[in-house]
Amino acid sequence: MSKKSHTVVSHYLVLIILSAITLFPVLWVILSSFKPQSELFRVPLTIIPKTWTLENYANSLKAGNFVTYFSNTVFVSVTSTAITVLINLMAGYALAKYIFRGRNLIFSTMIATLMIPLQVIMIPIFLQLKNFGLLNSLWGIIIPPAATPTGVFLARQYLVNLPDSLIEAARIDGAREHTIFFRLILPMSKPIIATIAIFSFMWRWNDYLWPLIVISNNKKQTLQQALANFVGQLQINWSNLLAMTTIAIIPVIIVFLAFQRFFFSGITAGSVKG
Amino acid sequence: MKRGTKGNFHQTLAPMLFLLPNMLIFGLFIIVPAVQGLRMSFTEWGVFTQPRFVGLANFRELAGDAVFWKTFTNTLTYSFFTVLLIMIYSLALAMMMHKNTIKGEQVFRSIFYIPSLLSMISVGIAWRFILGDEMGIINYLIRLMGGNGVRWLTDGKLAMMSIIAVSVWAQSGYYMVIFIAGLQAIPNELYEAATIDGASNHEIFRSITLPLLKSTLLVVLVLSTIASFKAYELITVMTKGGPGYATKLIVQQVYQVAFLEDRMGYASAMSMVLMLIISLFTIIQFKITGKEQGHE
Numbered sequence: 230m231s232k233k234s235h236t237v238v239s240h241y242l243v244l245i246i247l248s249a250i251t252l253f254p255v256l257w258v259i260l261s262s263f264k265p266q267s268e269l270f271r272v273p274l275t276i277i278p279k280t281w282t283l284e285n286y287a288n289s290l291k292a293g294n295f296v297t298y299f300s301n302t303v304f305v306s307v308t309s310t311a312i313t314v315l316i317n318l319m320a321g322y323a324l325a326k327y328i329f330r331g332r333n334l335i336f337s338t339m340i341a342t343l344m345i346p347l348q349v350i351m352i353p354i355f356l357q358l359k360n361f362g363l364l365n366s367l368w369g370i371i372i373p374p375a376a377t378p379t380g381v382f383l384a385r386q387y388l389v390n391l392p393d394s395l396i397e398a399a400r401i402d403g404a405r406e407h408t409i410f411f412r413l414i415l416p417m418s419k420p421i422i423a424t425i426a427i428f429s430f431m432w433r434w435n436d437y438l439w440p441l442i443v444i445s446n447n448k449k450q451t452l453q454q455a456l457a458n459f460v461g462q463l464q465i466n467w468s469n470l471l472a473m474t475t476i477a478i479i480p481v482i483i484v485f486l487a488f489q490r491f492f493f494s495g496i497t498a499g500s501v502k503g
Numbered sequence: 504m505k506r507g508t509k510g511n512f513h514q515t516l517a518p519m520l521f522l523l524p525n526m527l528i529f530g531l532f533i534i535v536p537a538v539q540g541l542r543m544s545f546t547e548w549g550v551f552t553q554p555r556f557v558g559l560a561n562f563r564e565l566a567g568d569a570v571f572w573k574t575f576t577n578t579l580t581y582s583f584f585t586v587l588l589i590m591i592y593s594l595a596l597a598m599m600m601h602k603n604t605i606k607g608e609q610v611f612r613s614i615f616y617i618p619s620l621l622s623m624i625s626v627g628i629a630w631r632f633i634l635g636d637e638m639g640i641i642n643y644l645i646r647l648m649g650g651n652g653v654r655w656l657t658d659g660k661l662a663m664m665s666i667i668a669v670s671v672w673a674q675s676g677y678y679m680v681i682f683i684a685g686l687q688a689i690p691n692e693l694y695e696a697a698t699i700d701g702a703s704n705h706e707i708f709r710s711i712t713l714p715l716l717k718s719t720l721l722v723v724l725v726l727s728t729i730a731s732f733k734a735y736e737l738i739t740v741m742t743k744g745g746p747g748y749a750t751k752l753i754v755q756q757v758y759q760v761a762f763l764e765d766r767m768g769y770a771s772a773m774s775m776v777l778m779l780i781i782s783l784f785t786i787i788q789f790k791i792t793g794k795e796q797g798h799e
Contacts (some may be wrong), residue, residue, distance in 0.1 A: 236660065237605065238517050240599065240605065241605070244599060244600075244611050247596070247615070248611060248615070250615045250672075251614055251615055251617065251672070251676075252619060253619065254618075254626075254629040254630060254633055254672075254790045255617060255618070255621070255629065256641065257632070257633065258628070258632065259631070260531070261557050268639045272643070273638055274780050275699070276644055279508035279616040281569070316524040316525050316528075316700075317525065318523060319524065320522050320524075320526075321520070321523070322521055323517070323518035323519075323522045324518075324522075325520075327515075327518035329515055329519075332518075332781045334528070335522065335716060336660060338529070340527065340531060340789075342529055342533045343785055344778075344785040344786075345533055345537045345778065346729075346733055346781065348732075348733045348735065348774075348777065349537075349540070349774045349775075349778040350533070350536040350537055350540050350759075350774070351757065351758065351774070352540060352543065352757075352760065352767050352770055352771050352774065353535075353537070353539035353540040353543060353771070354532065354536045355535035355761075355762075356536075356539070356767075357531065357532065357535065357536050358541070360659065361531075368684065372528065372532075373528065373529060373531075373532035374532075376524065376525040376528035376529055378738045381525065406517035407517070408553060427685050430618065434622070434624075435622030435623070435624075435625075437620070437622065437623070437624050437735075437736045438735060438736070449705070451620050453624045453736075456624050456625065456628060457736070457739060457740060460624075460627070460628055460631065460740050461739075461743070467632065470628060471628075471632065474625050474628050474629070477622065477624075477625055478621055478625055481620045481621065481622075482617070482620060483783040485613075485616075485620050492616070492680075493612075493616075493680050495678065496680045496681060496684075497680065497681060497684040
């Protein structure tokens with residue numbers, strides 16, 4: 230074997246071993262969720278379930294408010310993403326295509342809010358939401374984090390590169406400003422809309438801290454809160470917990486597999502979440 | 504570079520209306536609370552009691568608060584090792600997969616990115632299942648080979664190590680993507696020239712890759728540092744900050760003091776310390792990206 234093909238083989242070997250380490254925890258959770266309770270901790274442990282069963286899924290769906298948590302999460306993720314895309318694109322458009330006093334100041338202030346993550350303003354945010362009557366309301370999770378500095382940044386960066394002449398031509402034809410935005414700009418912004426939407430959806434689906442601060446009413450909780458509560462109990466029913474965790478993981482993996490290229494280009498363009 | 508259009512009344516009013524929703528949200532839910540948080544740090548403030556101005560008393564108390572300092576040093580330890588290991592591991596991954604030369608590179612990249620898709624809650628659950636003292640698969644394998652079970656999450660020193668290792672597992676794929684982009688921006692001719700000159704792989708890495716990757720390294724450094732100071736979920740799920748205070752970080756302590764002990768003023772003072780650290784790193788990030796754009 231030549232030296233070169235030798236390096237290629239060892240290169241593959243390293244990648245395969247690291248891939249196995251990377252994937253194992255995820256696969257272990259998913260596979261174990263299909264084992265009957267009696268098999269889960271039975272020695273010797275089996276990687277592939279001896280008996281495949283859906284009983285853990287059936288139990289999770291029946292137990293408590295799991296269906297409510299799931300639909301709360303879907304509602305929050307979808308609504309938030311729609312709002313985030315719309316308002317960040319509007320803001321990005323204003324900052325990219327209009328000249329007005331204070332434009333740079335507004336843009337830098339928005340970006341500077343990156344310095345103030347939720348973790349450092351949890352307490353005043355809680356009080357502010359109380360003032361607005363948004364505690365224990367799903368809108369309290371949806372609206373306050375809907376405007377994101379990263380979203381504005383990405384939208385502005387994309388829209389700056391659209392030619393001004395298109396907008397001017399539309400104005401000469403008598404189009405009003407909002408018509409130009411909704412009929413001309415939005416349809417041309419599909420790639421950046423997809424990027425912002427995907428990252429927003431993933432973030433909202435996985436988010437725990439906002440719901441934790443806003444929601445204390447059991448019926449309004451999200452999936453991640455339900456999982457955290459479940460794992461906080463003294464006696465954990467692992468079979469059910471693993472089934473619920475799998476239900477929480479599958480949607481994000483599907484979104485990823487369907488839209489991979491937006492993930493990688495989005496990360497390099499923004500290098501930040503949101 | 505000036506872009507955009509200037510025109511009649513509608514064209515001056517329109518941008519304000521387009522900006523309105525975002526400005527309202529940023530104002531009401533970031534800027535006002537940030538100012539409020541600063542004010543609160545000088546008060547005694549509970550949900551059921553009248554706020555009372557106490558000057559610097561909270562900060563004086565903070566200076567002598569052993570639990571706070573424990574969470575402070577825990578945060579620094581967690582942050583230092585997590586960031587260091589993420590930098591090394593994600594760069595190593597990127598180095599193996601940036602040339603588009605080997606078959607299946609895209610598939611490997613996607614595999615390494617998968618942990619970054621999961622919520623930190625799910626990550627914590629998966630690893631608590633794996634690292635369990637009695638029933639976890641790792642201890643099972645150790646016992647199978649004749650060893651004794653290791654207390655991954657219930658021993659003071661090991662728990663912090665486990666949390667750090669899981670954080671690295673969970674986040675490296677994300678930073679790998681940034682490193683791959685950085686590596687691909689380095690012109691291939693440089694490598695070819697160096698190879699013709701007979702430079703070793705080690706020399707190429709030290710004198711071409713590292714210097715040209717400097718700004719990417721700094722971006723990853725700053726982003727992962729900020730992320731590490733915000734860590735909350737993983738610890739909640741895996742150790743609840745324990746055993747004792749062994750893995751409790753500042754954010755946990757703020758939450759506990761504010762919402763469980765109802766001392767919101769004092770907890771705000773802690774938040775201010777955290778904000779100071781995060782701001783510092785964000786400013787560094789702006790300085791770097793600003794310089795980058797200046798070169799273009």
